[in-house]
Amino acid sequence: MQTKQVILVLCYISVSKCADLIRQCSCDEVRPCALKAMNAIMPCVAKCKAAGDKAGLNAEVFKKCFARNLIPFEAAISCSVRRFPNSCSMDGSSKLISKRYLSSLELAIANEVTSTLHRSGIALEEVAGITGTAQKLVGCMKSCLTKKVGKCQKKAKCGLDLPSDAVLIETGKQCAVSSGVDNSVIRSVCNCFVAAGMQQLQTICRRLNVF
Numbered sequence: 001m002q003t004k005q006v007i008l009v010l011c012y013i014s015v016s017k018c019a020d021l022i023r024q025c026s027c028d029e030v031r032p033c034a035l036k037a038m039n040a041i042m043p044c045v046a047k048c049k050a051a052g053d054k055a056g057l058n059a060e061v062f063k064k065c066f067a068r069n070l071i072p073f074e075a076a077i078s079c080s081v082r083r084f085p086n087s088c089s090m091d092g093s094s095k096l097i098s099k100r101y102l103s104s105l106e107l108a109i110a111n112e113v114t115s116t117l118h119r120s121g122i123a124l125e126e127v128a129g130i131t132g133t134a135q136k137l138v139g140c141m142k143s144c145l146t147k148k149v150g151k152c153q154k155k156a157k158c159g160l161d162l163p164s165d166a167v168l169i170e171t172g173k174q175c176a177v178s179s180g181v182d183n184s185v186i187r188s189v190c191n192c193f194v195a196a197g198m199q200q201l202q203t204i205c206r207r208l209n210v211f
Contacts, residue, residue: 022099025158027088033152044144051140056197065192072180079175087160097161108165120209
């Protein structure tokens with residue numbers, strides 16, 4: 001699966017807006033949006049650096065640390081994309097599909113995070129302060145990408161045909177496991193945040209049990 005197609009699916013999942021039905025995009029039709037999404041990532045990272053600085057997070061340290069764990073995550077993303085080969089129309093034919101609800105996906109992810117913390121024996125109170133910091137960083141990236149890429153999708157007036165949020169999350173977890181993203185890798189990435197300045201995560205990282 002081409003990198004552009006990987007970015008395309010992530011882009012469309014993250015910036016989709018509410019509606020009832022929408023035309024399914026052709027794969028050729030959305031390639032320009034995929035390229036735009038790729039070109040927007042690094043500028044958005046730079047723009048959101050200030051939010052990380054305020055939180056005491058050294059973005060350069062984190063980036064270098066995370067790079068050592070990047071390969072299995074890239075493999076997991078590619079695996080997830082391959083599971084949904086008909087998300088866009090390859091032959092250009094169109095059909096009406098349900099448009100994604102961003103709030104629904106966010107809620108599903110939040111519930112999965114809560115379940116992970118519960119399995120790991122980590123109380124919500126332990127991560128209360130960290131959650132606020134994470135929300136600011138994620139919110140900044142989301143806002144930036146939506147501004148840079150959302151117009152492209154809105155202009156196309158179409159979307160991707162994807163399964164329920166629960167299926168997307170479960171597929172992602174299955175692909176993560178098959179790609180080598182195990183608990184030790186998750187803890188290693190968590191420790192990248194510690195190395196970058198978020199010392200309050202130190203006691204939490206070693207207890208994480210995602211799988």
